[in-house]
Amino acid sequence: MRALVLVCCLFFVGCQSSESDGFKDLFNGKDFSGWEGDLNWFRIENGEIIAGKSDHKIPHNFFLATEKNYYNFELQLQVKMNNDIRNNGGIQIRSQRIPNHHEMIGYQADVGMKYWGHIYDESRRRKFIGKPLPFEEVKKVLNWQGWNDYRIICKDNKVQTFINGTLVSDYTEADTKIAKSKGKIAVQIHGGRPLEIFYRNIRIKEL
Secondary structure, three states: OHHHHHHHHHHHHHHHHOOOOOOEEOOOOOOOOOEEOOOOOEEEEOOEEEEEEOOOOEOOOEEEEEOOOEOOEEEEEEEEEOOOOOOOEEEEEEEEEOOOOOOEEEEEEEEOOOOOOOEEEEOOOOOEEOOOOOHHHHOOOOOOOOOEEEEEEEEOOEEEEEEOOEEEEEEEOOOHHHHOOOEEEEEEEOOEOOEEEEEEEEEEEEO
16 A cells, blocks of 8 residues: 555656646647647657658648747757758747748748758748857757757747757847747748658747
């Protein structure tokens, strides 16, 4: 009986500690509750979001977005893809859907090719912003075919990205209007060559 009580107590402590750091799951691993997007290009397998297809050319960018808006937060997730394929994806932050269009507008933390950890201003400035760590340095910590820990911190006018614990981008927004904009979080598959990008363990802590 004592052993059973001990096991139950340990289980309870373990359950509490999973959110004791202030993080909450954004994706439950089972369905797309709290998310919206074209589910022809996103599916769930083994608790992971798979964006894209390995046997179909991707006609344009697709985004699976949260229904909720966020402003100041720390986002953590894991990402995996075949970096030998010349196509990419990304993680939208503080972004919104463009009405009657497939695109989103806002910051994108890039995934793939030589752009891991770079910040692209999707559909707005339409260019990479800031001065990221050179890719030769990022390659040293990148898991080329396996899972990579991706961390994004948004705090007021500052956006930081980390790959496997290494700071890649540390961007300060000079435009006060943009710096005050909140928005959706989304995972993206870029239009182009057939590719699948895997996203899992998506957690957020609002700051």
